[in-house]
Amino acid sequence: FVTFDNRGYGRSSSPLTIHYSTTQMAKDAIALVNHLQWHQCHIVGISMGGMIALEFALLAPEKVLSLTLLATHAGGLAGRAPFVGIRHMTQSILLRDEDLLVENTMTMLY
Structure with a gap:
Protein backbone atom coordinates (compact mmCIF):
# COMPACT_ATOMS: atom_id res chain seq x y z
CA PHE A 1 0.00 0.00 0.00
CA GLY A 76 -12.52 17.75 -21.18
CA LEU A 77 -15.34 20.19 -21.90
CA ALA A 78 -18.03 17.80 -20.67
CA GLY A 79 -16.57 18.12 -17.18
CA ARG A 80 -17.02 21.89 -17.02
CA ALA A 81 -19.47 23.23 -14.47
CA PRO A 82 -22.74 24.39 -16.03
CA PHE A 83 -23.64 28.07 -15.84
CA VAL A 84 -26.13 27.49 -13.00
CA GLY A 85 -23.41 25.87 -10.89
CA ILE A 86 -21.05 28.76 -11.54
CA ARG A 87 -23.79 31.21 -10.52
CA HIS A 88 -24.32 29.36 -7.22
CA MET A 89 -20.58 29.27 -6.51
CA THR A 90 -20.30 33.00 -7.17
CA GLN A 91 -23.26 33.71 -4.91
CA SER A 92 -21.63 31.65 -2.15
CA ILE A 93 -18.68 34.01 -2.22
CA LEU A 94 -20.80 37.17 -2.26
CA LEU A 95 -23.65 36.30 0.13
CA ARG A 96 -23.41 37.84 3.60
CA ASP A 97 -26.67 36.54 5.07
CA GLU A 98 -26.02 33.16 6.72
CA ASP A 99 -29.51 31.77 6.00
CA LEU A 100 -29.24 32.67 2.31
CA LEU A 101 -25.75 31.19 2.19
CA VAL A 102 -27.00 27.88 3.64
CA GLU A 103 -29.96 27.84 1.23
CA ASN A 104 -27.70 28.60 -1.75
CA THR A 105 -25.21 25.92 -0.72
CA MET A 106 -27.94 23.30 -0.28
CA THR A 107 -29.35 24.16 -3.72
CA MET A 108 -25.89 23.87 -5.26
CA LEU A 109 -25.04 20.53 -3.62
CA TYR A 110 -28.42 18.82 -3.59
Whole structure:
Protein backbone atom coordinates (compact mmCIF):
# COMPACT_ATOMS: atom_id res chain seq x y z
CA PHE A 1 0.00 0.00 0.00
CA VAL A 2 1.41 3.39 -0.94
CA THR A 3 0.09 6.93 -1.08
CA PHE A 4 2.06 9.85 -2.45
CA ASP A 5 1.85 13.55 -3.19
CA ASN A 6 1.59 14.61 -6.81
CA ARG A 7 4.23 16.99 -8.08
CA GLY A 8 3.75 20.44 -6.63
CA TYR A 9 1.55 19.24 -3.72
CA GLY A 10 2.42 18.63 -0.09
CA ARG A 11 6.17 18.28 0.29
CA SER A 12 6.73 17.16 -3.29
CA SER A 13 8.80 19.39 -5.52
CA SER A 14 7.28 20.91 -8.61
CA PRO A 15 8.79 21.25 -12.07
CA LEU A 16 10.36 24.53 -13.12
CA THR A 17 7.34 25.22 -15.31
CA ILE A 18 3.92 25.63 -13.74
CA HIS A 19 2.35 23.93 -16.76
CA TYR A 20 2.02 20.21 -16.22
CA SER A 21 -0.83 17.83 -16.87
CA THR A 22 -2.64 14.85 -15.41
CA THR A 23 -0.86 12.79 -18.07
CA GLN A 24 2.50 13.86 -16.65
CA MET A 25 1.27 13.06 -13.13
CA ALA A 26 0.14 9.61 -14.32
CA LYS A 27 3.61 9.05 -15.77
CA ASP A 28 5.03 9.99 -12.35
CA ALA A 29 2.79 7.34 -10.75
CA ILE A 30 3.87 4.75 -13.32
CA ALA A 31 7.51 5.61 -12.61
CA LEU A 32 6.86 5.09 -8.88
CA VAL A 33 5.21 1.70 -9.49
CA ASN A 34 8.17 0.71 -11.67
CA HIS A 35 10.63 1.91 -9.01
CA LEU A 36 8.82 -0.23 -6.42
CA GLN A 37 9.15 -3.15 -8.87
CA TRP A 38 5.42 -3.85 -8.78
CA HIS A 39 4.26 -5.65 -11.91
CA GLN A 40 0.58 -4.94 -11.23
CA CYS A 41 -1.42 -3.02 -8.64
CA HIS A 42 -4.87 -1.84 -7.63
CA ILE A 43 -5.35 1.86 -8.45
CA VAL A 44 -7.68 4.17 -6.49
CA GLY A 45 -8.23 7.80 -7.45
CA ILE A 46 -10.37 10.49 -5.84
CA SER A 47 -11.24 13.79 -7.54
CA MET A 48 -8.20 14.91 -9.57
CA GLY A 49 -6.54 11.66 -8.51
CA GLY A 50 -9.30 9.87 -10.40
CA MET A 51 -8.39 11.76 -13.55
CA ILE A 52 -4.75 10.77 -13.01
CA ALA A 53 -5.78 7.16 -12.35
CA LEU A 54 -7.68 7.10 -15.67
CA GLU A 55 -4.57 8.36 -17.46
CA PHE A 56 -2.50 5.70 -15.65
CA ALA A 57 -4.87 2.98 -16.86
CA LEU A 58 -4.71 4.28 -20.44
CA LEU A 59 -0.91 4.54 -20.44
CA ALA A 60 -0.14 1.26 -18.65
CA PRO A 61 -3.20 -1.04 -18.71
CA GLU A 62 -1.02 -4.10 -18.13
CA LYS A 63 -0.15 -2.77 -14.66
CA VAL A 64 -3.76 -2.30 -13.48
CA LEU A 65 -5.39 -5.11 -11.49
CA SER A 66 -8.40 -2.94 -10.67
CA LEU A 67 -9.38 0.71 -11.04
CA THR A 68 -11.57 2.43 -8.44
CA LEU A 69 -12.69 6.01 -9.14
CA LEU A 70 -14.51 8.31 -6.71
CA ALA A 71 -15.91 11.82 -7.24
CA THR A 72 -14.14 12.35 -10.56
CA HIS A 73 -14.67 12.70 -14.29
CA ALA A 74 -12.75 12.07 -17.47
CA GLY A 75 -11.95 15.75 -18.03
CA GLY A 76 -12.52 17.75 -21.18
CA LEU A 77 -15.34 20.19 -21.90
CA ALA A 78 -18.03 17.80 -20.67
CA GLY A 79 -16.57 18.12 -17.18
CA ARG A 80 -17.02 21.89 -17.02
CA ALA A 81 -19.47 23.23 -14.47
CA PRO A 82 -22.74 24.39 -16.03
CA PHE A 83 -23.64 28.07 -15.84
CA VAL A 84 -26.13 27.49 -13.00
CA GLY A 85 -23.41 25.87 -10.89
CA ILE A 86 -21.05 28.76 -11.54
CA ARG A 87 -23.79 31.21 -10.52
CA HIS A 88 -24.32 29.36 -7.22
CA MET A 89 -20.58 29.27 -6.51
CA THR A 90 -20.30 33.00 -7.17
CA GLN A 91 -23.26 33.71 -4.91
CA SER A 92 -21.63 31.65 -2.15
CA ILE A 93 -18.68 34.01 -2.22
CA LEU A 94 -20.80 37.17 -2.26
CA LEU A 95 -23.65 36.30 0.13
CA ARG A 96 -23.41 37.84 3.60
CA ASP A 97 -26.67 36.54 5.07
CA GLU A 98 -26.02 33.16 6.72
CA ASP A 99 -29.51 31.77 6.00
CA LEU A 100 -29.24 32.67 2.31
CA LEU A 101 -25.75 31.19 2.19
CA VAL A 102 -27.00 27.88 3.64
CA GLU A 103 -29.96 27.84 1.23
CA ASN A 104 -27.70 28.60 -1.75
CA THR A 105 -25.21 25.92 -0.72
CA MET A 106 -27.94 23.30 -0.28
CA THR A 107 -29.35 24.16 -3.72
CA MET A 108 -25.89 23.87 -5.26
CA LEU A 109 -25.04 20.53 -3.62
CA TYR A 110 -28.42 18.82 -3.59
